[in-house]
Amino acid sequence: MCRLRLLYHGGQRRAEALTQPRASEGNIPALICDLCRQFYDLGWVSGTGGGISIRGPEGIYIAPSGVQKERLAPADMFLLAADQLENPVILQRPQDPKLRLSECRPLFFNAYRQRNAGAVMHSHSVWAVLATRLFAPTGGPGAFVCRDLEMQKGLRGKGCFDTVTVPIIANTPREAQLTESMAQAMSAHPDVDAVLVAGHGVYVWGETWQQAKTQAECYDYLFRAVVEAHRLGLPMSAHTGTEARRNVS
Numbered sequence: 001m002c003r004l005r006l007l008y009h010g011g012q013r014r015a016e017a018l019t020q021p022r023a024s025e026g027n028i029p030a031l032i033c034d035l036c037r038q039f040y041d042l043g044w045v046s047g048t049g050g051g052i053s054i055r056g057p058e059g060i061y062i063a064p065s066g067v068q069k070e071r072l073a074p075a076d077m078f079l080l081a082a083d084q085l086e087n088p089v090i091l092q093r094p095q096d097p098k099l100r101l102s103e104c105r106p107l108f109f110n111a112y113r114q115r116n117a118g119a120v121m122h123s124h125s126v127w128a129v130l131a132t133r134l135f136a137p138t139g140g141p142g143a144f145v146c147r148d149l150e151m152q153k154g155l156r157g158k159g160c161f162d163t164v165t166v167p168i169i170a171n172t173p174r175e176a177q178l179t180e181s182m183a184q185a186m187s188a189h190p191d192v193d194a195v196l197v198a199g200h201g202v203y204v205w206g207e208t209w210q211q212a213k214t215q216a217e218c219y220d221y222l223f224r225a226v227v228e229a230h231r232l233g234l235p236m237s238a239h240t241g242t243e244a245r246r247n248v249s
């Protein structure tokens, strides 16, 4: 593995090959911290919202609840048994006893149980929220639909001319109360690896953390593209040429 790093020497910028892997690679708690900082910069986990979980050889790592996600440390992670999805078992708690297990835990476990996921990401992206407003203006349930967008190729089994349909479930006062409706939406839409929550955000998963991250980025791009197309009054589909508003159900 070789990456390039930009260095500044005497005002001159030069690229240097990095032959050492990132510190977080192979260290899942450190990787979760890295990803949370990236997702914070994208606006996905601001205001302590959102969350992330990755399955490793030792079990399932989950970031704690209600904390500044961009300031997490590896010692803040919970580790749960990967073979105890029905009755969760905490194998290791954070060093700080005040940290609480994420409210997203049962929702993450939906993806581990039903899809054998390797990682699950929960974003409070404003584009996901606006996409639910557009396609489920009364609060859901409903479905986000897009087609004819190149970034669809980043989704499992999708091509750029396919139709992508992402289920939208209604929000609830507590995150854990979404568990059953998310599980039902996943069963009804086996071809997609995401569930939108009306006025709230989106859950995205993948076989690996890399696939989960790629799909989370591609879904967010698609949500933004469709919301912006609607705002500009542009057709949502290149094939149909139908006005954006008329495609919204």
Ligand SMILES: [Zn+2]
Pocket (backbone or CB within 6 Å): 049, 050, 122, 124, 175, 200, 201
């Ligand atoms: Zn949330």
